[in-house]
Amino acid sequence: MESPQILQAASLLTLPQLQVAEVLSLRAAGTRLRDLARAIGVGVEDRRLTAALRALHEAGLAQPDEDDPEWIRTVALHQVLANSYGFGRAAEHELQYLPVEHLQRIAYGLGAPVGREHRRLLGAIGAALADPDRVRDLFRSAPRAARDIMLDMAVGEPFYADPHAMMALRTGNKSSPLRWAVDHGLLVFNAYYGAAISMPSEVGVALRPDFRAEFDPSPPAPPSVTISAETVDREGSAAARAALSSVTALLEECGRTPVPILKAGGIGLREVRKLARLVGSDEEGVRFWLTVAGMNGLIGIAGDRVAPSAEFDNWLKLEPAEQFGWLVDGWFQMPAAPLLLDGRAALVGSEQDAGSALLRVTLAGVLSSLRTGRGAAGLDGLAAMVAYLRPLVAGDAGEVMPMMAALWREYELMGVGAHHAPTTLCHALAAADRERLAEALRGFLPPAEETVLLQSDLTAVATGAPSGALSALLDLAADRESRGGGYTWRFTESSVRRAFDAGSTAEELLARVRAAAAGGRVPQALEYMIGDLGRKHGVVRVRTVGCVLRSDDTALLGEIRSVRSLARLELTELAPTVLSSALSPAETLAALRHAGYAPAAENPDGTLAVERPTRHRADLPAQ
The missing domain is CATH 3.30.70 (Alpha-Beta Plaits)
Structure with a gap:
């Protein structure tokens, strides 16, 4: 298994599983079960240790040796879980740059098989050092000065940088007190690359007499409070409708006026604020929706500007539940945390985004594990559970709090959570059930409205999300005034003229408006406006003349x-x-x-224009 695969598998470990894996990583060649149990302070038959080992086995990170079930072998955990508990790197890593003849001397000094193949020598040395009894026996036979230095390194820093000692090793001085330890693999010094003498983790853990690793098999129990599931879903549904409206408004505005990109990349704060004013949102919302749209392929780059993609037109044709489902798919596992504000421009990623997708998914599982009718008492309780379930990515509960605050705000904006409790959408996402998710989306977002209520004040009101065709008609012939829980347009003389300029006649426009009106009722004032402007339109015409x-x-x-x-x-x-x-x-x-004619140019005042030949001159070079 390659290091990226090991890291990916390790990122899914819970806290007790990771703690066991960290102990195993200290001995690259394997660990005896009794040594592992002693290190974490439990018995070899402890069911919690057994459960952790089973999880590591299922993840492909550890398994019992075929010849000795008491011997646990691992994949290269030492490559991704290095320096655990203050120990150095495993011997296999520390020795990998030494030449074969040097490795042969170490293997011989350890009583390990001596061969000619570099990789096999590393494995033989690592296996010998993985036996703590052998390491301790060997240590007792070391020179007194070397033992004192090694004990200090075992309980303190696993490096020794005394220049005199390193010079003695570099020049081959056999009287050096550390020469014996280096020749037996208890310490490592590379004369070509070494900036210090190091102690392999196998040696350090064997020589640290009081070493105990942390083992926390019991998950935290964050306090919860009573909250109505109906209330949570009602707020989630309202948020989902507002989210759909916000994305539509934002991308339509980007379609009208593509947004410039900074030279360094992304959309700057000034443009974000401008978009927020235009679409009636806030800066936080604009940053978030731009990222979600980008992750869903709804926006792209047109030259040096951001504009909707061709997929946006396809998206507009879908029913509201399908539109929001499209957004949810891209959002739930997107490798970005746009609300983790750190001064970045919008649509610019950073290292802080790493792990955000895994933590977002984990949060859904934590919320869904709450009993029906219960919500977390606070965000800190949710953070503690996420840190327990994904410690390698999250760190501890305090470290993950900024990310959790950003992700929770996303949950609220997407209608996935409210009052620190899960909505129906959250349960469906946590279960990874597509049919259940589709049903939840349909419950949150009813079918698109095909008609609007036309009022005598020349406004058109849709109580739900309008269909693409209805929006197109009203955006053409009226001015949009509000979005959110309701959608409002207002007919004005300029908006109606806009429809005529687009090719509609008064009769055609009135027929389309009547078909879109609830009950076919069009206020008399609107009929008069359309008819009157239709008679006036085109009476005066303007054409282009060169x-x-x-x-x-x-x-x-x-x-x-x-x-x-x-x-x-x-x-x-x-x-x-x-x-x-x-x-x-x-x-x-x-x-x-x-064509054979002799025309003359004329000035605006009617006088003949004099056409003199242009005479080009080059600048003289500087003296």
Whole structure:
């Protein structure tokens, strides 16, 4: 098993399992069961120790030796759980850079098999040092000065950096008191790479007479309080609806005006605040929803700006429960903690995000383990349980509190938790049950509204999330005023003109509005507004003109209009003596001259423009 796989498996261990694993990591070649039990202060048949070893076996991290069931072998735990309890690294690690001939001397001094293969020599030396009785017997035969130094290293720092001692070892001085210990593998010194003399963990744990490892097999019991499950779900449902509205509003705003990215990456505080004002949110919400949208593929990079992706259009077509389910999928295991505020720009990750996905999932399990109708008395109780269940990632309860505060706020925003208690969504996520999750989402988010209530004050109100088609119509013909538990639009003259500018006629727009109105009822004031603006729309028209041609010779202008080679000018008669051209003055002049005419440019005041040839000059080099 490679180190990343070992680390991943170890990150899933509970506190007592990790404590046992840390003791096992002190001896890379394996540990006798009685030595392990003695180290953690229990009997060899203690059921809690047995349970921890079973979990390590199931995780592929430890297993009994085939020839000796009392001997527990591990995968390379020493690679990821180094320096436990203040000991140094395992002998296999400390000796790996020594040449074969040096390893052969150590193996011989230990009475271990001596061969020529580097890897086998390391294993033989590690196995010899894994026997604490052998280490202690060997230690007793060491020179007195070496024993004193080794005892100090065993109970204190596992390194010795006396320059005189290292020089003696480097020059091969056989009278050095530490030469014997180095030749027998009780200490390690690499003349080429060593900055200090080190003591392998196998030696340190054997020589520390009072060594006892921590073992906490009983989980904490955080206090809980009574809270109505109906109240928790009601608040969770409201949060989910508000979340869906916030994401929609935020991404629509990013679609209208893509958000610039900082040179260093991410979206800066000024832009975050601006978005918060525009969509009626706060900075915290904008940071969070941008990250969730990014993790779900709903936004992307367009040049140097953030804008909705093509997936956003597909997402808008879904029912509210499906839309929110899409967000929940990406959020629950996203490797990011955007609310762990540390001065970062939005959409920028950091090392603090590491482990956030595992802790987020663990928190769901902790909440779901609470009895129905109960919630945690405070966040500290939840933090204590998460720290117990995932200590390698979380640290202790105090260390994990900032992350827990950030994750709990996410739970509230997503409608997964309220009052430190789980909602129905939380239970479904903890159970990893897709059907149960889909049912919970449908309970929290009813089907999209297909109609709105049109009121005499020219507002349109939807009590639930509007469908994509309804939103598109109202966003086109009215101005959105609010989101959240309800959705409100207001029809104004400018918003109705916007619909006409997009190609609608008064009859078409009124028909679409009537079809979207609850009961087909359209207030008379809105009908009059649409009809009146429809009659006025387009009475005055504006077209793009590159330039105009003016001549008192109307016959000549008529001739020019009929020349086929000048068709690309799209000449149009504005008056008997004026033609418009779609091209710029320079392009029009060139085309007319190419066709054999002799036009002249004219200034805005009617005088002839003088066309002087441009004369380019280069700057002189600096003296």
